[in-house]
């Protein structure tokens with residue numbers, strides 16, 4: 034079994050172990066492993082030109098996204114060793130343990146599938162692994178620019194700047210063909226994993242293996258200051274606050290004003306309003322997990338009536 038190892042030396046926790054050590058662990062698990070050094074995203078095209086039977090990614094969520102973008106449709110399975118700062122994808126899969134344990138467990142891999150979020154916008158077709166959305170988080174990301182290096186101070190000043198220029202507007206959103214009543218929202222996040230970005234756990238019940246997307250909406254409410262929402266976010270208690278709803282759906286349409294919209298950590302903007310369509314592509318990606326890994330528990334899908342799924346809203350009233 035030939036395996037290509039991608040080790041991102043720029044990821045937050047990647048320095049803890051060398052590429053040579055990772056390669057040796059993979060060989061120890063029975064693979065004809067080959068580490069292809071990469072210094073930047075540009076090197077990935079060459080590194081993945083002949084991926085073999087398995088690609089093992091040791092890096093953060095950004096590295097996994099960049100690798101998936103290059104493997105799409107090629108039928109090559111992926112194994113992940115989380116070594117980033119947030120590791121939202123690894124967290125959603127229950128991938129905890131040190132690299133030696135995770136790579137050792139690939140001697141007898143468990144084959145699983147991972148849903149992809151698929152998006153069509155005015156910029157073309159796209160995908161997400163963690164989440165996509167509009168509002169305060171996307172606006173903050175647009176100011177923050179994670180490629181400029183991670184800094185808590187810059188994150189805070191970016192949030193303050195984003196809040197000061199953020200324009201509230203009614204959004205036209207439909208979930209599985211059912212239109213919502215034009216909510217004026219501070220945040221819309223379509224989640225494939227429980228957490229996104231710097232481990233913001235917006236949808237604790239979301240799973241990338243359940244065939245559903247969890248949609249988190251924070252409606253504007255003059256009674257609750259932004260600081261309370263920010264604190265709720267940071268304390269992972271967002272859903273306890275007023276005007277936060279979580280829906281489950283397979284498809285979502287958004288009439289977009291063109292202001293920052295994010296897909297994982299990438300930002301899109303447009304000069305003119307346009308339609309964005311999102312849907313879940315169940316089991317689009319084949320994953321190999323180390324033996325014995327327990328996926329975090331899945332929650333049951335919402336009730337199905339007349340062959341149609343009802344968007345399962347869970348309003349949290351004040």
Ligand SMILES: Nc1ncnc2c1ncn2[C@@H]1O[C@H](COP(=O)(O)OP(=O)(O)OP(=O)(O)O)[C@@H](O)[C@H]1O
Nearest residue numbers: 043044045071072073093094095096117118119120
């Ligand atoms: N294979 C690679 N080799 C070198 N650099 C890469 C590679 N893949 C991605 N990068 C660059 O490294 C940066 C950091 O990667 P990544 O997002 O994986 O780590 P992180 O930010 O620490 O993790 P997380 O996203 O989980 O917080 C990316 O923004 C990207 O520009």
